[in-house]
Amino acid sequence: MQLNNWKYIVGFAGVVCFVCSLFVAIAAVVLKDRQETNALLDKQKKVLALSGIVESPDSLTAEQVTAAFRDGIVTELIDLDTGEYVTDEFPNPGEFDQQDALNDSELSSEAPKNPAGIARIPNVATVYRVVNESGKTQRYVLPIEGKGLWSTLYGFIALNPDTNTVDGIIFYQHGETPGLGGEVDNPRWKDRWPGRKIYNDEWEPVIQVIKGAAPPPSEAPHKIDGLSGATITSNGVTHLVRFWLGEHGFGPYLARLRAEGSTA
């Protein structure tokens, strides 16, 4: 019977695959720009959420987000090695894409072996300074990323101008299990972070997501409550926060800020 002829089967399957692929590819290409705009807006809303200058960033329109950024947030690019601001090569800091830089061998380098699973470090990274009306820095929002159990977690951590106290943390992208590692999105867990401290007296990052509940920040400033049933994700968070606030991440930048005694 013709339907069992192997050539027909292969041909039929091939045509189905081709037509389906065409359908999916057209949809993806046509919708790509809108999706990227949405993703960027979402990331900006997360930065605003940590900045403390807006009550509920999720309900803002795109124009309101842009206005909030214009009025209260200064986007800077820093050289990770030296901690200095770079403005010459990148006149438009808002358009710099740190993720794209990671794919470019000129703009990034291989990371040293680290427990956060980070393969490459960009030469230049984005930092957000939350400023008040007179331009004084109220908070630093720094991008962080690292491996969880199933995915790479991408987020931001907000630091007080003392460069040690955490003001907040948020992850805008990850693929961890809902209800387990996915609880990094739980506001009650995120609320455990403000008031904790990253560094010890030698300015080494020692903050840790522990197993079980952590005592209040005054007693255990370096400990954060663990996520039940999500050990690997919790460890991943510990490692990625320590990496990016350590010597290979924003450590030199924060040290420079402390040395200059400025908050600029």
Next chain:
Amino acid sequence: MGLMSKENRGALIDPLFQNNPIMLQVLGICSALAVTTQLQPTIVMCVALTMVTGFANLAVSLIRNGIPPSVRIIVQMTIIASLVIVVDQVLKAFVYDISKQMSVYVGLIITNCIVMGRAEGYAMQNGPVSSFLDGIGNGAGYSLVLLITGTLREFFGSGKLYGQTILTTVNDGGWYVPNGMMVLAPSAFFIIGFMIWGLRTWKPAQVETEG
């Protein structure tokens, strides 16, 4: 055969109460539990699944006489998966925040037994128009169950409907103490169980006979 012939009307209306995919066929339960904590993602899920089932049925029915039996299921799966990917892309483009809230559950429509069940059980044996209507009808039956579950869970679990506060909770300075269980997945099991009970009391013919 007219558009609204008896057969086509049956295909569209039966799955609401006579042959509901969740309450009689007991298919597609997991997404019913996962997304019904709030009404907004529930509605998106209902629309997504209805579209996928309708168009998957249509596509399968159009090529039903040419599909080699040995690759039948895989071909259906390819069509269903492509449709779900496109739906996911559309959601990310137009309702990004809701799509993030629904996370993996849109992708899981591929594994939803209702879609494959109707493609294999109806679309392979019937014409395109009937199959499309059957897909929409089953999507409507699924949506009926999900919308009721979602409404109950959001209302009693957080005092809100579609994000709008109806009962002010004690956390917000009001009087309503939210029912914590409504926010957890097992509450959907209970609600659906009660719905099945109610439906079978109304239509005793649906009760499975012993032995």
